[in-house]
Amino acid sequence: MFELLIQGFASLLDPILLLLLVGAVAIGIVVGAMPGISPSLGVAIASPLTFVFDPFTGISCLLGIYIGAVFGGSIPATVIGIPGSAMAVTTVFDGYPMGRKGQAGLALGLSTISSFIGGVLASLILIVLAYPISQFALSLGPREYCAIAVLALMAVASLSGGSFLKGAIACLLGLFLATVGLDEINGQPRFTMGLPYLMGGIPFIAVIIGLFAIPEIMQRFERISHRTQPIVQVSKVLPSWPLLRRLIPAQLRSTGIGTIVGAIPGAGADVASLISYSQGRNLSKYRERFGSGEPEGIACSETANSASGVGALIPLLTLGLPGGAVTAVIIGSFMIHGLQPGPLLMRDHAPLVYQFFATTVIVNFIVLLIGLPGAKLFSRALQVKESILLPIILLICIIGAYALRNNPWDILVMLGVGVFGYYMAKAGIPRAPIVIGMTLGPIIESEIARGLLITRGNYLDFITPISAVIWAIALLPLYLPLLRYVFRRIRPRPHVATSTPE
Amino acid sequence: MTVRKSLGALLATSLLVPVTAFADYPERSIELVIPFGQGGGNDLVGRAFSQSLAEYSDVDVLPVNRTGGSGAVGFHAASSARPDGYTIAMINSSLVGNPHIINGFPASIDGFTPICLLSAEPVGIAVSASSDIETLEDWVSIAQEDPDRLALGYTSIGELIALSAGNVTDTDPTLIPYSGSGDSITAVIGGHVDGAVVSDAEAYSQVQADQLRMLTFFSDERSKSLPDVPTSAEEGYPLDIGLFRAIGAPANLPEDVESYLIDACTHIAQDEAFVERMNRIGFNVQLRTGDDFKAWLTRQNEAFAAAAGLLEQ
Numbered sequence: 067m068f069e070l071l072i073q074g075f076a077s078l079l080d081p082i083l084l085l086l087l088v089g090a091v092a093i094g095i096v097v098g099a100m101p102g103i104s105p106s107l108g109v110a111i112a113s114p115l116t117f118v119f120d121p122f123t124g125i126s127c128l129l130g131i132y133i134g135a136v137f138g139g140s141i142p143a144t145v146i147g148i149p150g151s152a153m154a155v156t157t158v159f160d161g162y163p164m165g166r167k168g169q170a171g172l173a174l175g176l177s178t179i180s181s182f183i184g185g186v187l188a189s190l191i192l193i194v195l196a197y198p199i200s201q202f203a204l205s206l207g208p209r210e211y212c213a214i215a216v217l218a219l220m221a222v223a224s225l226s227g228g229s230f231l232k233g234a235i236a237c238l239l240g241l242f243l244a245t246v247g248l249d250e251i252n253g254q255p256r257f258t259m260g261l262p263y264l265m266g267g268i269p270f271i272a273v274i275i276g277l278f279a280i281p282e283i284m285q286r287f288e289r290i291s292h293r294t295q296p297i298v299q300v301s302k303v304l305p306s307w308p309l310l311r312r313l314i315p316a317q318l319r320s321t322g323i324g325t326i327v328g329a330i331p332g333a334g335a336d337v338a339s340l341i342s343y344s345q346g347r348n349l350s351k352y353r354e355r356f357g358s359g360e361p362e363g364i365a366c367s368e369t370a371n372s373a374s375g376v377g378a379l380i381p382l383l384t385l386g387l388p389g390g391a392v393t394a395v396i397i398g399s400f401m402i403h404g405l406q407p408g409p410l411l412m413r414d415h416a417p418l419v420y421q422f423f424a425t426t427v428i429v430n431f432i433v434l435l436i437g438l439p440g441a442k443l444f445s446r447a448l449q450v451k452e453s454i455l456l457p458i459i460l461l462i463c464i465i466g467a468y469a470l471r472n473n474p475w476d477i478l479v480m481l482g483v484g485v486f487g488y489y490m491a492k493a494g495i496p497r498a499p500i501v502i503g504m505t506l507g508p509i510i511e512s513e514i515a516r517g518l519l520i521t522r523g524n525y526l527d528f529i530t531p532i533s534a535v536i537w538a539i540a541l542l543p544l545y546l547p548l549l550r551y552v553f554r555r556i557r558p559r560p561h562v563a564t565s566t567p568e
Numbered sequence: 569m570t571v572r573k574s575l576g577a578l579l580a581t582s583l584l585v586p587v588t589a590f591a592d593y594p595e596r597s598i599e600l601v602i603p604f605g606q607g608g609g610n611d612l613v614g615r616a617f618s619q620s621l622a623e624y625s626d627v628d629v630l631p632v633n634r635t636g637g638s639g640a641v642g643f644h645a646a647s648s649a650r651p652d653g654y655t656i657a658m659i660n661s662s663l664v665g666n667p668h669i670i671n672g673f674p675a676s677i678d679g680f681t682p683i684c685l686l687s688a689e690p691v692g693i694a695v696s697a698s699s700d701i702e703t704l705e706d707w708v709s710i711a712q713e714d715p716d717r718l719a720l721g722y723t724s725i726g727e728l729i730a731l732s733a734g735n736v737t738d739t740d741p742t743l744i745p746y747s748g749s750g751d752s753i754t755a756v757i758g759g760h761v762d763g764a765v766v767s768d769a770e771a772y773s774q775v776q777a778d779q780l781r782m783l784t785f786f787s788d789e790r791s792k793s794l795p796d797v798p799t800s801a802e803e804g805y806p807l808d809i810g811l812f813r814a815i816g817a818p819a820n821l822p823e824d825v826e827s828y829l830i831d832a833c834t835h836i837a838q839d840e841a842f843v844e845r846m847n848r849i850g851f852n853v854q855l856r857t858g859d860d861f862k863a864w865l866t867r868q869n870e871a872f873a874a875a876a877g878l879l880e881q
Contacts, residue, residue: 110606110633114615147755207760251745253670255637262644262674266636331754385757386773388607388750395607397750399645401849406773470634473641512747519744520760522716538730 070417071193083123087425090130091432095440098138101275102466105135105235105375106392111401121140121403122418126425128399129379132392133185133429136335137376137437140177140368145170145232145447146459148279153269153371155501156343158278160356160363161224167359168301170445175303176361177368178437179310180317184369185430187321188328188376190354190493192383193423199377200384203329208520209528212513213536218337220540221344225498227357233499236490240503243268250512263475270504272467272480277500279463280484280489281455290452303441305361313365324370328377330511334376334390338503342370348543376426382562383419412427488525593653593825597628601649603642605635608748609769612849613686613813614658620836638724639665640674647679651818653825656683659816659875664869665725668876680816681826682865684833685856687846688812689767690787691729692797693720694780696756704737704784704803707763711739719744719811721752721764728875729809730765733786735878736805753857756780767811768794786810792852809871813851814861 078084090112097108112131115122141149144161157177191199218239226233246257258264288300290546303311320342327338346366378389386408388394400407405415412419414438435538447455466482487497521527529537598621602614611633618629619658634642639662646657659680667676695701711718716739722730727743734740744761746752752764753771759778769793774780775794782797786807792798800807815833817826837855838840846853854866 077808098816110611114619204754204758207755207758246668250747253638253666253727253745255672258671258672262637262640265640265672265674331751363727381754383781386755386777387757388748391605394605394748394750398607398612398849402845404848406776408773409777409779410773470643471636472634473645513747516744516746519742520719522742553598 067420070420071423073417074420074441075428075552077122078420078424078428083126084428086123086127086520087429088132089431090127091134091429092436094131094134094136095138095141095436098135098150099141100138100466101142101148101279101463102271102469104151104271104391104470105132106395107470108132108135109392109395111398113395113402116305116399117402121400121405122421124397124403125399125422127156128396130429132396132431133372133375133426134436136183136372137178137181137189137368137433140181140364141174141440141444143174143450144177144364145236145444146279147520148459148463149274149394149501150188150499151276153334153339153374154338154367155274155498156221156225156339157364157371159343159367159498161359162357163357163359164361164364164390165445165448169359170448171303172305172361172442173359173364174445175304175438176313176364176549178305178441179305179359180313180320180365180368180432181437181500182434183374184321184324184372185433186427187318188325189423189426191321191325191431192376192380192426196380196384199326199329200381203326203331203381203389204385204387206330206332206532207530208332208513208517209530210533210536211330212484212510213519213533213540214327214337214341215513216535217508217540218333218340218344219313219502219506219510220543221340222499222502223543224347224356225264225496225502227496229496232495236495236497237499237503240500240505241507242503243273243500244270244504244507245511249398250508251515257528261474265516266473268504269467269471269473269476269479271470272476272503273504274481275463275467276480276483277487277490277497279459280481281458281488281497284484284488285491286452286456290456297465301445303438313362315562316350316362316365317369320346320366320369321373324373325377325380327370328374329380329389331381331387331389332509334378335371337509338374338377338410339367339371339504340505345539368566372430376430379422379426382407383422384412386411413453469497582693591860593828594625594627594832596654597630598625598653599655600629601630601642601646601655602631602633603635603639603646603658603662604633606633609811610660610806610813613846613851616842616845616849617658617686617815617836620839620842621832623705624832624835624871633790636675638662638670639668640654640666642674643679646816647675649818651681651821653817653821653829656815656817657828659814660755661811661868661872662725663816664865665728665773665876666873668872669725669728669879672792677865677869679819681819681821681863683815683826683829683857684837684838685792685814685854685861685864686833687851688854689769689810689851690785690789691765691767692728692787692800693733693763693783693809694756694766694771694775695751695763695783696759697781698760700783701762701782704798704800707783708737708739708805711737711741713739715740716742718742718763719761721746721755721761723747723749723752723765725872726752726765728872728879729786731878732807732809732871732875733765733800734804735875736807753780767796772850774840793850809868809875812868814865833857 118515139154143157147162622629649655
């Protein structure tokens with residue numbers, strides 16, 4: 067195995083190949099940074115261009131684009147407060163406030179380093195533990211997927227800002243929006259009002275772009291003036307060692323969460339970053355600073371989504387099964403290159419698989435290499451005059467809303483949702499829970515239905531040992547106060563008892 | 569006056585343009601609507617076809633994924649596009665099956681001029697390679713013994729195929745819907761369902777890797793890629809219903825454009841590069857054009873309509 071791995075790394079020492087990979091990662095970062103251009107779209111467009119190469123070079127380039135794109139989403143999230151995709155929503159929460167405080171460079175530096183750590187560690191896990199993890203992921207079914215989605219739903223509490231009630235209202239709205247279209251179980255239209263357009267559902271990416279970008283642009287237009295705006299300082303990019311050391315536990319935890327969730331066929335990087343962020347906040351010493359520019363929040367979010375991106379390759383490379391939307395596209399590319407993805411790939415083409423393992427490691431180093439110098443460059447976007455910057459952002463948003471489904475109506479939805487989001491922002495209603503509801507609603511609904519079909523309608527069988535553990539973690543905030551109360555009643559602490567006058 | 573004049577001019581040109589365009593079709597880029605997402609079978613076939621059509625016609629052919637609603641969005645957009653040959657679409661069994669099972673599905677085969685069949689895939693039941701169920705006969709006897717015992721996964725219009733299969737074999741397994749064939753195959757290998765309704769192309773690599781076992785295909789002829797698997801007819805349960813990938817254009821297509829596209833298909837289907845590319849992604853090229861294809865489509869539609877009749881019972 068080590069021999070194969072060393073051969074894999076050795077095959078990457080080709081300077082032309084390395085140059086190609088640097089180009090691929092750079093393209094991926096741009097793809098990821100464009101809101102609405104999803105990693106799967108980027109890989110699908112690039113896929114035919116790789117046919118001129120041999121299978122190894124071609125697929126390695128696609129892996130570079132893919133991993134670059136997963137990282138790229140953090141750039142607009144931090145610089146302009148618009149998540150490039152659902153997996154970067156949690157990055158907006160702390161990255162953007164840091165940017166507003168003049169620390170955009172540091173925020174981008176942190177997300178680069180966190181993405182790197184998550185990506186590299188997950189790649190090492192992929193190399194060492196791919197087979198057992200894929201077997202574990204395969205043993206999970208609808209009942210566990212449902213529990214995982216509920217665990218991610220708990221992030222609503224973390225992403226609500228001040229008022230949990232307002233957050234819950236927004237989340238319910240998101241859950242409702244996700245029901246529009248054909249239902250996942252019976253395929254029947256719901257709330258479509260007979261319109262073919264609505265049969266396709268409310269376009270998720272257009273809603274994200276509208277909710278985050280348009281209110282921000284409108285609010286900045288309100289404040290815009292022709293006087294010279296104060297030059298935003300571009301902070302240093304590299305975090306100090308004490309700060310980095312403080313983030314290591316969060317990064318390790320997030321790598322674990324991300325790799326496992328990414329390997330599970332029913333959940334992706336968006337679910338991973340939500341779970342990692344909310345668990346990270348619950349465990350952090352600085353939990354009250356989450357949401358107002360806490361570096362640990364960026365670390366949780368970015369480490370988890372990068373680890374998850376690599377984790378999704380585990381079922382792909384070991385079993386030939388897709389771990390998510392992007393890996394489905396990569397499987398297609400494998401086939402076009404004449405490789406049958408599946409367990410046979412490891413048996414018949416082991417050196418090739420180890421070359422891909424090595425590629426994921428190298429590509430993450432390239433992310434670091436491009437990301438750190440890039441951080442300074444990207445954060446300079448904040449110094450561009452707003453009268454020039456804002457129209458450009460608006461244009462990018464319109465392209466992004468259109469690009470995903472090639473449907474002009476999606477642009478109108480994006481703008482309409484944006485105006486709605488503007489008033490939500492004015493009313494102090496958080497917008498992220500809408501995205502959470504729309505992401506998780508379809509998963510929870512269809513997995514409950516599927517799980518109950520499998521148990522033939524028996525609710526008791528719906529809880530399996532693994533799902534019971536996940537449910538217990540997910541619902542912890544509900545019963546923790548009760549447990550604390552009971553615990554105190556049973557064992558009253560002596561010094562507390564004596565100090566009270568009772 | 570000027571407004572009326574310019575309107576008149578606009579009307580005249582809009583009437584004129586298609587007429588002149590037909591004479592030397594194609595003279596600008598053609599859009600190929602793919603009503604399904606990137607990476608799936610329709611996308612892979614559509615992209616392979618668009619590349620070959622671009623080489624044949626010497627104009628750009630742009631594959632455009634217009635997704636959503638089990639094809640509702642893309643099929644609707646393509647069938648309501650102007651029938652001038654500059655918008656064509658991937659059509660498949662969902663276009664034939666969905667109108668029978670989805671209320672208000674906004675498109676049907678009537679909205680299209682069928683151009684050519686590219687590939688037809690037999691569909692059957694796959695079980696895990698570690699399963700005790702070795703043959704279709706095993707499956708039928710277990711299902712008849714205890715109707716609650718077996719769970720069968722399916723995707724989209726696989727529901728109609730599963731129902732037809734249940735009808736001819738007199739079984740009624742619990743049907744579990746999945747959103748993609750990759751998901752249902754994962755569920756079979758993971759042991760969450762007993763079997764799944766999948767095509768030979770979808771099952772191929774996992775059968776080769778000894779993870780899946782195909783019990784049967786519901787087809788008159790054996791699968792070309794998995795020729796060892798018996799058809800259900802051989803086991804005494806005749807049924808011919810499956811998936812297909814084809815090219816269509818909006819209805820009322822001018823005849824010269826239709827014959828141009830049919831010639832293009834005939835040429836492409838014999839092109840070695842296209843055939844090889846289709847084989848790599850798991851599809852066997854099977855060409856049908858013109859009246860032959862239209863008659864074949866009518867038979868497919870009847871089979872799906874009959875299956876939908878079972879749904880209502």
